[in-house]
Amino acid sequence: MTGTPNLNEYTTAEHALKYLARADRIPHRTEGESVLLELIPRNVQRILALGKGDDRLLALLRIDRRDTNGVALDFSPIMLNAARERFRGDNKVQVIEHNLDEPLPNLGRFDVVVSSFAIHHCADERKRALYSEICGALAPGGIFCNLEHVASATAKLHRRFLRALGITEADEDPSNKLLSLETQLKWLREIGFEDVDCHWKWLELALFGGMKKRWQEQA
Numbered sequence: 001m002t003g004t005p006n007l008n009e010y011t012t013a014e015h016a017l018k019y020l021a022r023a024d025r026i027p028h029r030t031e032g033e034s035v036l037l038e039l040i041p042r043n044v045q046r047i048l049a050l051g052k053g054d055d056r057l058l059a060l061l062r063i064d065r066r067d068t069n070g071v072a073l074d075f076s077p078i079m080l081n082a083a084r085e086r087f088r089g090d091n092k093v094q095v096i097e098h099n100l101d102e103p104l105p106n107l108g109r110f111d112v113v114v115s116s117f118a119i120h121h122c123a124d125e126r127k128r129a130l131y132s133e134i135c136g137a138l139a140p141g142g143i144f145c146n147l148e149h150v151a152s153a154t155a156k157l158h159r160r161f162l163r164a165l166g167i168t169e170a171d172e173d174p175s176n177k178l179l180s181l182e183t184q185l186k187w188l189r190e191i192g193f194e195d196v197d198c199h200w201k202w203l204e205l206a207l208f209g210g211m212k213k214r215w216q217e218q219a
Helices: 013-025 029-039 056-063 077-086 124-137 155-165 181-191
Strands: 046-050 069-074 093-097 110-116 138-149 193-202 205-212
Touching: 029 056, 029 138, 029 193, 029 205, 046 056, 056 069, 056 110, 069 077, 077 093, 110 124, 124 138, 124 181, 138 181, 181 193, 181 205
Parallel strands: 046 069, 046 110, 069 093, 110 138
Antiparallel strands: 138 205, 193 205
16 A cells, blocks of 8 residues: 655654554564574674664674664654664664665665565655665675565455554555556666565565675676
8 A cells, every 4th residue: 555645754753662562463474584594694894774764774783783873763752762772882873864765875885784574664766776886885795684664466465464464544544656566676686686585574574775886796
């Protein structure tokens, strides 16, 4: 289900707090996160995490990567406060206010870019542009992993997903702008990512991404 254009309810404290309260109850979420953790090497130096929430994904990644430097981006004051509280006293993590509807700031190169249930709030045109910016932010051989909410192939499958969540269409986030997984995989390949694939999927939840080509392979 696509949401209202240019509407993102995470600007409101009420909506942000509701998300944080139910984040751990998203069915099978930890399965997707577990697969993502397996895909990221232990020796990476810099990770960029693109909203939202209290950046639990970045925190999970750094459990076995304590020397890794992390940068977390979000635009919701509630989400930013939650992330800053999570990483309080950790000088290897920087939390920066940024709206993904705007071009990514120049923060240098990263070995890994991850996102968790955030990019589906961007308009489709912005999604594709953001994927290009992510490719530009990655070092050669860098990895992009997106744990995301994607569109169902049919209305029947969408209703099945809602039932699995225990909600109705009236409960859906009006800022959702869902897009098919196939379209997004196609975009990543066109942009220049290699080894593009869907690594895990449950109904409308999917983990997908790719690797930025190494210099020698681009010559």
